Amino acid sequence: MPQHSALKPAALAVGGLALTGAACVAYATGYEVRAFALRHAVLPVLPVGRAPLRVLHLSDLHLVPSQRAKREWVRGLADLEPDLVVTTGDNLAHLDAVPAVLDTYGELLHRPGVFVLGSNDYWAPEPRNWAAYLWRKSAPDDVQGTRLPTDDLVRGLSEAGWLDLDNARGRLRVGDVDLEFVGVDDPHLRYDRYEDVAGPAAADADLTVGVTHAPYRRTLDAMTSDGAGLLIAGHTHGGQVCVPGYGALVTNCDLPREQVKGLSRWSAGGHDAWLHVSAGLGTSPYSPFRFACRPEATLLELVPVR
Numbered sequence: 330m331p332q333h334s335a336l337k338p339a340a341l342a343v344g345g346l347a348l349t350g351a352a353c354v355a356y357a358t359g360y361e362v363r364a365f366a367l368r369h370a371v372l373p374v375l376p377v378g379r380a381p382l383r384v385l386h387l388s389d390l391h392l393v394p395s396q397r398a399k400r401e402w403v404r405g406l407a408d409l410e411p412d413l414v415v416t417t418g419d420n421l422a423h424l425d426a427v428p429a430v431l432d433t434y435g436e437l438l439h440r441p442g443v444f445v446l447g448s449n450d451y452w453a454p455e456p457r458n459w460a461a462y463l464w465r466k467s468a469p470d471d472v473q474g475t476r477l478p479t480d481d482l483v484r485g486l487s488e489a490g491w492l493d494l495d496n497a498r499g500r501l502r503v504g505d506v507d508l509e510f511v512g513v514d515d516p517h518l519r520y521d522r523y524e525d526v527a528g529p530a531a532a533d534a535d536l537t538v539g540v541t542h543a544p545y546r547r548t549l550d551a552m553t554s555d556g557a558g559l560l561i562a563g564h565t566h567g568g569q570v571c572v573p574g575y576g577a578l579v580t581n582c583d584l585p586r587e588q589v590k591g592l593s594r595w596s597a598g599g600h601d602a603w604l605h606v607s608a609g610l611g612t613s614p615y616s617p618f619r620f621a622c623r624p625e626a627t628l629l630e631l632v633p634v635r
């Protein structure tokens with residue numbers, strides 16, 4: 330009958346779409362979310378004559394203690410023997426995760442390091458509508474809910490010798506390189522107080538590095554205007570769900586979509602800086618999927634300008 334012959338192709342199309350969708354969900358939740366990747370990037374930011382510096386950038390671990398594959402992969406990064414570790418927040422995804430985070434960083438805690446906190450270091454994850462991630466653009470989370478043991482995390486990292494850059498400045502000499510840092514607490518929660526740490530980059534430092542969890546424009550602009558030559562951030566998860574050939578749909582902040590992860594340039598106040606945004610290593614336990622956006626850590630090789 331005519332109705333049946335018209336319905337058959339439509340039914341096949343709907344069935345095909347449903348199967349494709351199910352396959353994508355299975356891939357995103359069953360494989361890619363644990364397909365950890367190490368990226369490399371080279372940045373010409375040091376004065377002529379300085380030896381290269383290898384900086385391991387970790388972000389958005391979102392650790393639940395039972396996540397063994399993630400913990401083992403991150404622990405293995407100590408074999409890289411980086412000169413410096415930078416973590417840009419969102420370490421926790423469970424009330425009991427602090428000991429597991431410290432154990433996961435493991436030997437890396439014996440290297441020089443700096444850190445800032447993200448919203449998920451303060452507040453426990455809560456169930457969300459998965460689709461909300463795709464339409465949430467720049468509005469900060471109006472938290473709140475269950476507090477996490479933030480002080481225990483800060484104490485553990487600080488006792489290992491890592492520098493807490495939450496609304497703070499600091500200096501580290503790594504190898505023969507004199508680094509200055511300026512950092513803020515999470516701008517996504519409006520915990521940033523850049524005015525407390527604002528000021529021109531130190532003239533006697535080889536490089537000033539700005540560190541923030543969420544790469545909001547106000548933070549990147551302020552750090553760049555003050556002369557930071559390198560900005561390091563996380564938070565975006567690289568978009569977490571990307572469209573092959575198009576990229577991220579959202580950045581979860583006001584960062585332009587094209588700069589959602591990896592290296593790019595940032596200009597403000599007559600100054601230019603390199604910006605590195607990590608796609609991060611985890612996700613909220615309530616949105617355990619990634620598509621066309623593998624979890625990652627990055628080895629940034631800082632080399633002299635040519």
Ligand SMILES: [Fe+2]
Pocket residue numbers: 389391419447449564565566609
């Ligand atoms: Fe995150």
